[in-house]
Amino acid sequence: MRTPDELTDLFRSTGRKVTPQRQCIFSVLYGDVTHPTAEAVHAAATAHMPTISLKTVYQTLHDLSELGEITTLDLGTGTARFDPNVDDVHHHLVCRECGKVRDLDLEFPDVRIPAGSELGFEVGSAEIVFRGRCHECAGATS
Amino acid sequence: MRTPDELTDLFRSTGRKVTPQRQCIFSVLYGDVTHPTAEAVHAAATAHMPTISLKTVYQTLHDLSELGEITTLDLGTGTARFDPNVDDVHHHLVCRECGKVRDLDLEFPDVRIPAGSELGFEVGSAEIVFRGRCHECAGATS
DNA sequence: TGGTGGTCAACAATGATTGTTGATAACATG
DNA sequence: CATGTTATCAACAATCATTGTTGACCACCA
Ligand SMILES: [Mn+2]
Ligand SMILES: [Mn+2]
Ligand SMILES: [Zn+2]
Ligand SMILES: [Zn+2]
Numbered sequence: 001m002r003t004p005d006e007l008t009d010l011f012r013s014t015g016r017k018v019t020p021q022r023q024c025i026f027s028v029l030y031g032d033v034t035h036p037t038a039e040a041v042h043a044a045a046t047a048h049m050p051t052i053s054l055k056t057v058y059q060t061l062h063d064l065s066e067l068g069e070i071t072t073l074d075l076g077t078g079t080a081r082f083d084p085n086v087d088d089v090h091h092h093l094v095c096r097e098c099g100k101v102r103d104l105d106l107e108f109p110d111v112r113i114p115a116g117s118e119l120g121f122e123v124g125s126a127e128i129v130f131r132g133r134c135h136e137c138a139g140a141t142s
Numbered sequence: 143m144r145t146p147d148e149l150t151d152l153f154r155s156t157g158r159k160v161t162p163q164r165q166c167i168f169s170v171l172y173g174d175v176t177h178p179t180a181e182a183v184h185a186a187a188t189a190h191m192p193t194i195s196l197k198t199v200y201q202t203l204h205d206l207s208e209l210g211e212i213t214t215l216d217l218g219t220g221t222a223r224f225d226p227n228v229d230d231v232h233h234h235l236v237c238r239e240c241g242k243v244r245d246l247d248l249e250f251p252d253v254r255i256p257a258g259s260e261l262g263f264e265v266g267s268a269e270i271v272f273r274g275r276c277h278e279c280a281g282a283t284s
Numbered sequence: 285t286g287g288t289g290g291t292c293a294a295c296a297a298t299g300a301t302t303g304t305t306g307a308t309a310a311c312a313t314g
Numbered sequence: 315c316a317t318g319t320t321a322t323c324a325a326c327a328a329t330c331a332t333t334g335t336t337g338a339c340c341a342c343c344a
Contacts, residue, residue, distance in 0.1 A: 017341050053293045065213035093263045110252025120277040121235045127271050135262040159310050196322045
């Protein structure tokens with residue numbers, strides 16, 4: 001994801017208007033590595049702008065996703081997660097207990113995309129999801 | 143997944159009651175390779191038993207999942223998919239257009255589960271999801 | 285400085301899934 | 315087979331994340 005200032009320009013140049021709410025969301029997301037839910041983004045934004053609505057958060061996340069500035073992840077935790085790290089290909093570790101998501105910056109050369117003709121399926125992307133228990137949850141219970 | 147008859151015994155031996163509705167769902171799921179949604183299972187069951195309710199389908203799917211006879215898949219298509227193929231480790235191809243799910247019976251030795259200590263994360267499982275376009279959708283549009 | 289059209293936030297609706305409940309059916313026991 | 319106990323059925327309502335609607339408001343261009 002680009003910097004909040006660059007996103008301001010990008011929104012203007014793509015015919016979108018720039019509002020304080022949107023800029024607030026830009027700065028909340030910038031550098032965030034927690035893969036927040038829409039609720040979490042809203043909570044963080046509310047700290048700076050108490051009246052911002054959850055709908056506005058959803059709208060802006062949708063716009064950012066459309067522009068390719070963030071990725072929407074459905075990792076089976078019940079709610080969508082948003083990832084501003086779109087520049088590096090990476091995979092994810094998901095805690096089965098608390099739902100926390102961490103990046104895994106490893107490459108898996110084996111996971112080659114098979115040619116479409118051999119499968120009857122044109123493959124466009126491959127995601128690997130590792131599920132387990134995060135450090136905090138492992139420490140909490142025996 | 144075991145045969146409907148074996149499932150009947152399994153349900154009885156685990157203190158669950160066997161009803162015609164449940165047996166109907168057993169036979170609908172047995173040998174199904176389409177990774178159906180709860181709605182799809184309900185539709186197939188309704189063909190044999192018009193009065194069966196969607197709630198009963200959810201309940202039975204939940205029981206089968208608890209017993210390890212089926213797997214519940216959340217592949218980001220908005221609805222859960224149910225997979226009676228629990229004996230072979232395999233991965234999935236998901237059509238971005240129609241949501242169809244196909245098995246991919248390949249092994250990826252590269253996708254080794256990293257040791258927990260190096261990551262601060264105890265990894266239990268790894269799933270690979272390939273997204274793209276199925277044969278039918280590729281043929282339909284140019 | 286308007287005018288125009290996009291955005292805001294409150295409210296209501298959606299769709300998948302789950303909770304509740306009275307009536308009904310399965311199972312063990314005799 | 316009769317009988318009581320307990321689980322299940324299916325209709326109904328509730329939940330949760332997300333999306334649609336709408337009137338008031340604000341950003342941008344001439
Ligand atoms: Mn990430
Ligand atoms: Mn499968
Ligand atoms: Zn955790
Ligand atoms: Zn398709």
